[in-house]
Amino acid sequence: MTTTTIPGSPTNGSGPPVLAIRDLHKSFGKLEVLKGISLEMREGQVSVLIGASGSGKSTLMRCVNRLETPTQGTVRFRDTEIGPANLTRVRREIGFVFQRFNLFPHLTALENVTLAPRCVLGAPAEQAEREARELLEQVHLSAKADNYPAELSGGQQQRVAIARALALRPALLMFDEPTSALDPELVGEVLEVMRDLAAEGRTMLIATHEMGFAREVASHVMFLHLGQILEEGPPDQIFESPREARTREFLARVLGP
């Protein structure tokens, strides 16, 4: 695995820009879900999106790789503005992990990981399989390589999904509430894998409700409220001394009294 490790601090986000979102809007019919989002991510940065359900976290992430088409605004990935013409190519460089895993049920864990390298990059079967086994090793699932998704627990499925997202060596990893669909006792194993990835210095954009995890791995935290970034900053500042009343309210609710 080639990893980009920023010397010194792995999560300081001081590298070249990877993602730049400018004034992003998204409406579903009359309902405006995103109301002008702008953000920037640099290489090695781990950005975490927090906010209540319906605040637009998922939609924002899906607009980045255009699973949803933005109504307005631009998304730049490195030096390309993402549009219909370059979409398929850009998506290869953005790994996406879904809340509901979305593994391919007719393929084994190993085949789930090798499919994209083989049919998108045309990688030789042997090489794709070797790399896939390394990735499964990395998510601690070597033993399950030949199992079908239906034979795996939710946590295991999500780790396979992470390995699958890593298979194309993406420059950016996006996690759309990766533990929300899991039984509580399975959350830990997924977060552990993600923690390792962050420690490797990968560039990650994560939407999550796991505040402890967010505080631990994030280099930058954004609080999304009603389709806007209401407040952002280093995790310590957001969690210790939020400036906005809405942020304090939200944190009080999710962290408990």
Add this chain to the structure above:
Amino acid sequence: MFPVLLAALLLLAGGGVARAENALEQVRERGELVIGTDATYPPFESKVGGRLEGFDIDLGNQIGKELGVKVRWVNSAWDGIFPALRTGKFDLVMSGVTITDERKQNLLFSRPYFLSGQTLARRRGDRRIGSADDLPGKIVCVQQETTGQTAAEKRGLPPESIRKFETLPEALLAVRNRQGDVAVGDLPALRDLIRKGYPELEVIGGVFVQENVGIVADPRSGDLIRGVDAALQRILDDGRYGRMYALWLGEPLPAADVARLNGLAAVGGGGVDSGSAFTIRWDLLQNALPLLLRGAVTTLYITGLTLLIGTPLGLLVALARLSGFRPLSTAAAFYVEVIRGTPLLLQIFVIYFVLPAVGISLPAFVAAVLALTLNAAAYIGEIFRAGIQSIDTGQMEAARALGMDYGAAMRWVILPQTVRRVLPPLTNEAVALLKDSSLVSVIALTELTRVGRELSTNSGSPITIYLAVAVLYLAMTLPLTYLVRRLEDRWQPISRPRAKAVAAKP
């Protein structure tokens, strides 16, 4: 399986088949004589404005009058008419039936009441056909199981050059459409049909086989036939016969005919009672089985070819319906609705009999496979469409998020899952198709059902033949169902885990 079927059939057939030797008495008691006829045979019988009319109809009504009962006519397809008679659906059949030795084995005939003969009909001015000697090498169209067919067969023509249709008009239509060269049939019938509706055709070459036409009864209805014979004698003698002849044949009765008919009075009869039509006769199978098997092979061949072309075509229809390109999806939807909204039988007729009007004249086999394929593709398309739509949208999203284009996502992610999911409905469609393929018998293809119907007409034991046909169909459909169940089992991981999922960390 066999005994169960048999018992069920016998139960179904149970009511009212016990026909005693006092058939005439029963008819008189009932006050009604039921006569079956296939009203596609002018001038003997045809349906005009909802009413049956013709020489046979007038004569039958006169016979009823002589017997002192009312006549009820039942219009029935020709190739089921004798089994229906044998199973007590009618008392008599009057349908321009020629008396033959073969038929006399299982049926009882009255004395001859009409002198007829086989002749030819060709396209006007087609000089290749002048007489029956010109039949070899031509495509000969006949009404199935008629003496027209026998006359053609007796000329030593290869079976594949004889096209058998359900009705004589269809045989003439095929000649007109150049799907055949020449039709063989009764002179009066051919002349009448051509005069009324086929100006492009003409009768040629005169009568080449003389025939006697008689009234038919079940072998156990001897007393009824004696009554009919007596009635015929009176109708011949008092001049009623002559008037009917002039009315329906459009020419005066030849002077010698009455004398000749009287001289032939002994030609009727026959009808050795070979037992009830419901008796299983295994001895029949020895001759029937090879023919039935050949029919089954044709059925398999047609069905297999249709599935082979229809399945990928159906997939294309589904992809077209689901495409974002409006004209394409609308066209596909239109196609599906037209096919689903019209009977398959009609589609077969259109492709075989109507397309020639616009210059596309297809051989029967091609027309059959084409009609079935177009039909199956619509249904299979709907199966695939439902299958594709049933796949979770997250699958397409996951594939697209991995940088796969639409085609690759379909090919590697959506369709493999779809195929597994549509396998059961697809099997249903294949089984339905195998059975529906019997409909192509209307365009003269001798598949299994057709062979069975032909054999049952003259066999004397339709039940034997039909049971054999049923068993052959099951022999084709059951393995198919079994095979697919095995496949489903093999693909089980998709629907059910092989082992219980383990939640613990590895």
